[in-house]
Amino acid sequence: MDVIFFKDTFLLERYADLFFLFKYDFFGSGDLIVLPLKDAYFTKINKIYELIQLTQASGCFHQEELIRSYIFALVYDP
Numbered sequence: 001m002d003v004i005f006f007k008d009t010f011l012l013e014r015y016a017d018l019f020f021l022f023k024y025d026f027f028g029s030g031d032l033i034v035l036p037l038k039d040a041y042f043t044k045i046n047k048i049y050e051l052i053q054l055t056q057a058s059g060c061f062h063q064e065e066l067i068r069s070y071i072f073a074l075v076y077d078p
Helices: 039-058 063-076
Strands: none
């Protein structure tokens, strides 16, 4: 199992809607949230996760912005 931790300030640093995270139950809840994934969706999430790892390892100038975008992709894609 892999987990991605981030502060809300990191995700919303350049985002105009400060209430964005409140739109998703899994961000505001103190409960343990388990989301079952279909195989196709697992494959997509795994590829995005690999991109996050590669970007983090590269140390490129726009690393934070790229990782933030990948996290948004994970949130937006049902």
